[in-house]
Amino acid sequence: MKRFEFVEASSLAQAAKLAAQPNGAVRAGGIDLMDLQKEHLAEPDRVISIRRVPGAAEIREEGGALVIGPLVTLAQLASHPVALAKWKAVAVAAGEAASPQVRNQATVIGNLLQRPRCWYFRNELLQCARKGGPDCLSQEGENRYHAIFENKDCAIVHASNVSPAAMLFDGSVKTVKADGSRREIPLAKLFVKPEVDITKEHVLEAGEVVEALVLPAKAGGDHSSFLAAREKSAFDWPLFSLAVRLEMSGNVVKAAQIVFGAAAPTPLRREKAEAALVGKAIDEATARAAAALCFEDATPMTQNGYKVAMGTALTARAILAAV
Amino acid sequence: MPPRPRRPRPLSVVGTSPPRLEGAAKVAGTARYVDDLEFPGLLLGRTIRSTVPRGELLGWSMGRRPRGLHVVSAADIPGRNAIALLEPDQPCLVRREIRHAAEPVLLLAHEDRDALASVAVELRERPRKAQLDVRASRSFCKEILIEKGNLSRGFARADRIVEGEYTTGHQEQLYVETQGVIAVPEKDGVTIYGSLQCPYYVQKALVELLSLPPERVRIIQVETGGGFGGKEEYPSMIAGHAALLALKSGRPVKLVYDRSEDMLATTKRHPSIVRHKTGVRRDGSLTAMQIDVLLDAGAYVTLSPVVLSRGVLHAAGPYRCEDVQILGRAAMTNTPPNGAFRGFGAPQTQFAVEVHMERIAEALGIDPLELRRRNALRPGDTTATGQRLGADCSALPCLESAVRRSRFVARRRAIEKHNAKARVSGGPLRGIGLALFFHGSGFTGAGEVKLASRAALELTPTGARILVASTEIGQGTRTILSQIVAEELGWPLSRIEVADPDTREVPDSGPTVASRTCMIVGEILRRCAQSLKRALGRMTPRQYLAKNGPLVVTEQYDRPKSMHWDDVHYRGDAYGAYGYGCDVIELEIDPVTAEVRPAEVTAVQDIGRAIHPVLAAGQIEGGTAQGIAFALAEEVVMRDGRMANAQLTNYAVPTPLDTPPMQVEILEFPYGHGPFGAKGVGEMPIDGPSPAVVNALRHAGLDIRDIPAVPERIAGLVDSMRGAAT
Ligand SMILES: Cc1cc2nc3c(=O)[nH]c(=O)nc-3n(C[C@H](O)[C@H](O)[C@H](O)COP(=O)(O)OP(=O)(O)OC[C@H]3O[C@@H](n4cnc5c(N)ncnc54)[C@H](O)[C@@H]3O)c2cc1C
Numbered sequence A: 001m002k003r004f005e006f007v008e009a010s011s012l013a014q015a016a017k018l019a020a021q022p023n024g025a026v027r028a029g030g031i032d033l034m035d036l037q038k039e040h041l042a043e044p045d046r047v048i049s050i051r052r053v054p055g056a057a058e059i060r061e062e063g064g065a066l067v068i069g070p071l072v073t074l075a076q077l078a079s080h081p082v083a084l085a086k087w088k089a090v091a092v093a094a095g096e097a098a099s100p101q102v103r104n105q106a107t108v109i110g111n112l113l114q115r116p117r118c119w120y121f122r123n124e125l126l127q128c129a130r131k132g133g134p135d136c137l138s139q140e141g142e143n144r145y146h147a148i149f150e151n152k153d154c155a156i157v158h159a160s161n162v163s164p165a166a167m168l169f170d171g172s173v174k175t176v177k178a179d180g181s182r183r184e185i186p187l188a189k190l191f192v193k194p195e196v197d198i199t200k201e202h203v204l205e206a207g208e209v210v211e212a213l214v215l216p217a218k219a220g221g222d223h224s225s226f227l228a229a230r231e232k233s234a235f236d237w238p239l240f241s242l243a244v245r246l247e248m249s250g251n252v253v254k255a256a257q258i259v260f261g262a263a264a265p266t267p268l269r270r271e272k273a274e275a276a277l278v279g280k281a282i283d284e285a286t287a288r289a290a291a292a293l294c295f296e297d298a299t300p301m302t303q304n305g306y307k308v309a310m311g312t313a314l315t316a317r318a319i320l321a322a323v
Numbered sequence B: 001m002p003p004r005p006r007r008p009r010p011l012s013v014v015g016t017s018p019p020r021l022e023g024a025a026k027v028a029g030t031a032r033y034v035d036d037l038e039f040p041g042l043l044l045g046r047t048i049r050s051t052v053p054r055g056e057l058l059g060w061s062m063g064r065r066p067r068g069l070h071v072v073s074a075a076d077i078p079g080r081n082a083i084a085l086l087e088p089d090q091p092c093l094v095r096r097e098i099r100h101a102a103e104p105v106l107l108l109a110h111e112d113r114d115a116l117a118s119v120a121v122e123l124r125e126r127p128r129k130a131q132l133d134v135r136a137s138r139s140f141c142k143e144i145l146i147e148k149g150n151l152s153r154g155f156a157r158a159d160r161i162v163e164g165e166y167t168t169g170h171q172e173q174l175y176v177e178t179q180g181v182i183a184v185p186e187k188d189g190v191t192i193y194g195s196l197q198c199p200y201y202v203q204k205a206l207v208e209l210l211s212l213p214p215e216r217v218r219i220i221q222v223e224t225g226g227g228f229g230g231k232e233e234y235p236s237m238i239a240g241h242a243a244l245l246a247l248k249s250g251r252p253v254k255l256v257y258d259r260s261e262d263m264l265a266t267t268k269r270h271p272s273i274v275r276h277k278t279g280v281r282r283d284g285s286l287t288a289m290q291i292d293v294l295l296d297a298g299a300y301v302t303l304s305p306v307v308l309s310r311g312v313l314h315a316a317g318p319y320r321c322e323d324v325q326i327l328g329r330a331a332m333t334n335t336p337p338n339g340a341f342r343g344f345g346a347p348q349t350q351f352a353v354e355v356h357m358e359r360i361a362e363a364l365g366i367d368p369l370e371l372r373r374r375n376a377l378r379p380g381d382t383t384a385t386g387q388r389l390g391a392d393c394s395a396l397p398c399l400e401s402a403v404r405r406s407r408f409v410a411r412r413r414a415i416e417k418h419n420a421k422a423r424v425s426g427g428p429l430r431g432i433g434l435a436l437f438f439h440g441s442g443f444t445g446a447g448e449v450k451l452a453s454r455a456a457l458e459l460t461p462t463g464a465r466i467l468v469a470s471t472e473i474g475q476g477t478r479t480i481l482s483q484i485v486a487e488e489l490g491w492p493l494s495r496i497e498v499a500d501p502d503t504r505e506v507p508d509s510g511p512t513v514a515s516r517t518c519m520i521v522g523e524i525l526r527r528c529a530q531s532l533k534r535a536l537g538r539m540t541p542r543q544y545l546a547k548n549g550p551l552v553v554t555e556q557y558d559r560p561k562s563m564h565w566d567d568v569h570y571r572g573d574a575y576g577a578y579g580y581g582c583d584v585i586e587l588e589i590d591p592v593t594a595e596v597r598p599a600e601v602t603a604v605q606d607i608g609r610a611i612h613p614v615l616a617a618g619q620i621e622g623g624t625a626q627g628i629a630f631a632l633a634e635e636v637v638m639r640d641g642r643m644a645n646a647q648l649t650n651y652a653v654p655t656p657l658d659t660p661p662m663q664v665e666i667l668e669f670p671y672g673h674g675p676f677g678a679k680g681v682g683e684m685p686i687d688g689p690s691p692a693v694v695n696a697l698r699h700a701g702l703d704i705r706d707i708p709a710v711p712e713r714i715a716g717l718v719d720s721m722r723g724a725a726t
Helices: A012-020 A031-038 A074-078 A081-086 A088-096 A100-105 A108-113 A162-167 A271-277 A284-294 A306-322 B023-028 B113-118 B151-156 B199-210 B234-249 B259-265 B304-313 B346-364 B368-375 B395-406 B408-425 B447-451 B477-489 B517-536 B541-548 B613-632 B689-699 B711-725
Strands: A005-008 A024-027 A046-049 A059-062 A065-068 A172-176 A182-186 A209-215 A224-229 A240-249 A252-260 B043-049 B055-062 B070-072 B104-110 B121-127 B140-148 B160-168 B180-185 B190-194 B217-221 B253-256 B272-280 B286-298 B323-332 B429-441 B454-459 B464-467 B496-498 B552-556 B577-589 B596-606 B662-667
Touching (some): A012 A046, A012 A209, A031 A108, A065 A081, A074 A088, A074 A100, A074 A108, A081 A088, A088 A162, A088 A224, A088 A240, A108 A162, A108 A209, A162 A224, A162 A240, A162 A252, A224 A306, A240 A306, A252 A271, A252 A306, A271 A284, A284 A306, A306 B711, B043 B234, B055 B104, B140 B304, B151 B323, B160 B346, B180 B234, B190 B199, B190 B234, B199 B217, B199 B234, B234 B253, B272 B346, B286 B304, B286 B346, B304 B323, B304 B346, B346 B429, B346 B613, B346 B689, B368 B395, B395 B408, B395 B577, B395 B596, B395 B662, B408 B577, B429 B689, B464 B477, B517 B552, B577 B689, B596 B689, B613 B662
Parallel strands (some): A005 A046, A024 A046, B043 B253, B190 B217, B286 B323, B464 B496
Antiparallel strands (some): A059 A065, A065 A209, A172 A182, A172 A209, A224 A240, A240 A252, B043 B104, B055 B121, B070 B104, B140 B323, B160 B272, B180 B190, B272 B286, B429 B577, B454 B464, B454 B552, B577 B596
């Protein structure tokens, strides 16, 4: 790890100012940042901790929306009674991530902004396309953990549990920049596809600090689910994950949202399957049919065909679990 | 009926479970490991490694050199450029020939971590065609043939011949603390502080490498965060590197690997290919066993010949058969050398024989439990090397106890009913599998005689201090050795101290490997305690010291008179004693996602005598978890001769949540030459789980013969199973 200066910001605006100077990095829980530093994938000269910022660890309800501060941990969100009741998939997704130790330290917003786990990307000795090299090394290499959608240029899978669930609620992040200006970015616009810019995963500018994750209330928040398949029961990222929200009228679906997590480089809405569910009563057969639709455009690689079968099964189960 | 094991006299310290002597310091975080140690003027070391699996080193060039950088190459080695172990074939630093990727070439040291990291080194390597396929390799570093009876006679008596091939992959030891040492230059030599299992191995290697007499090479083991065999031979390499840098710079040098470097460069479990051809009678009795064992040694010999030896000695499993032939070979490839890992060849060969037994039962249409009952070794039977087993041979009692505790027969029937329904509904399948196994304690054959280990006890004013080179690596050495000594002296445990393993202070009690510390070193210490007691007579230690001055009693390994071994023909008493075990594992298999979840484990193991039952059960639980992961999860992906997944996020070791509930039962069939009857317990628990898991998968309808059976592999089988059903 390269030596760095450690500073503690007293406000998020100050953190933004400090982080905008060349080679600064914001640190929330530090779980991913520390990993990146150890592997020489991030070499900041100055690390700006926000842990002393007053009020940053709060979850509030504001005008019906859930507002999650930048120091709220995954553990806090996972056990928050209101979140569990009305934004169920989000709380479940937070509670399923990583391990108890990590969840006590890791923040929800840091979770959205963590960098991918692709083993070529994470290996400091290798220059993959995401690090400015000529090729995506997984294409001809080891790709069992990689994407089964939109994987031609770079086959990372989106790493965050929280973001697919948060997208069910049309969530957005509020940010402050170095010059003090503020903006709100819907999650649907936050994440960057490789074809747009292969070297980054989100649109935040240098020094732009997230002040909150905002989750509007949505009908069916209690009918939402998150499911993931992992090799290990803890300390592991999903092989495949998804979130589902159903707005029900009696036993008929009024509206549906399905978002895949660890399947493509960015969270992936599955609109065709969502439309197919509308007007239907949910049973095994409708769930399976919708699940199959989700994978029509899958393009598995040499070693990850198993994810199609696994993903189809999990999707059907998540739909059934959301009812 | 076997003679009943004799009832030993009641004991007061042995058989109890006091807190581990170093436990409080570890829990409180005050225990100090290598990386916690500081020395004035300390430099940090870095290793530059080959990038090709085979080739020639033509030269190297270095970018800007920060002031104060020290560089060591092969030319700086004062003694022989080899790691002294069994064969002197492995260089400490590459001179010209490169035989595997990540082979050490150059060493750098600097006091500043960033400056050290910033040095850019370019190696000029001329690649040559590498041998990465063990089956194609024609270069063997060891061949062993075991013959008993007459194979063709045995096959002639058979009603049926069953053949099969079974393979296992690499496995990483994954001690929590990575490899690390500090070398401190002394006026006339060097001192090593290290995370290691075998201080005297390191001393022997450094004596040759540095061309120094042994008394000038001092090795001190510091608190060590796990070893599992991985710190048996590799510390000689890393200590050699640190010592070279320390001697050249004249300053202490710390060399600690990060996880990736540790996984890329250090030894792993030998991958294996084992073929069985077995003659059986219709009633299930084995008439002939022909076994061919091939291990992938990697690029240098390291410990492969002895791993192979233990592998072939366990290849026939705990079964009786009169006509046996076992051929073992260890072949060289251009991959990083494989080496010691808990079990040391036995997990590989017993995986094969136990899965093969299941297939024999299937071929004959008989109950796999009956097949094992019929063939299990009993007291008075002989092993493949002709060793006649004593009254402590407990294969059958282990089997029966495990079957009873796990309700194997009833569960098996219930699962078959459940699966018939689940196959229709697509719900989760279950499977239950069993494995019977054994494990020899101590060095093989004449090994202990050659080692001639010594241990000593020093009288202190309040009690006694243990002087041994046997190391505490998390398994409880300090505590159990103290219990043995306290018991023999009739003193409370608090009167016993343990000296730090420091080659200047302690005699060579041999390496901490091969499940030998309790049984062999413990027994030598027990004899020391006997002598000490005799010397003391009725005096207290204080009275004795006042009257006679200091007292140190030393004893040496004493071969049991009845033990004979012929190393040329591999005949005779391969081990002083064998432990036996039986594992029953029940699994749940999601046929859609191919996830396999171990649901219940029953592990019954005879270890002669549990000196410390809680620690012994801990060894069994840990080894079982590691063995299940060997079967289902831990996959070393090799690409172009290097580990492609040298990160903990891609190499899946089990977490507590992945570890199923375990019922552990310890049986005690005492061994006459072990302290209070103790045999070994360290390695055996890892022999049984992988075949038990695979037999459970077979019970659920999945024909697995290669491990690790990771989900992708199981998914393929589930698909074909479904295809066959429709
Ligand atoms: C063993 C292990 C298993 C894991 N398994 C999972 C899993 O199953 N699912 C899952 O989703 N995740 C998993 N994780 C990832 C973990 O949840 C994230 O690393 C963690 O949530 C990141 O949060 P943090 O607060 O530590 O972020 P940090 O490391 O502090 O920050 C992460 C990144 O976000 C930036 N950042 C943080 N906060 C802000 C802010 N307010 N404004 C602007 N930028 C900011 C930082 O600069 C940095 O680049 C796992 C991690 C580990 C170690």
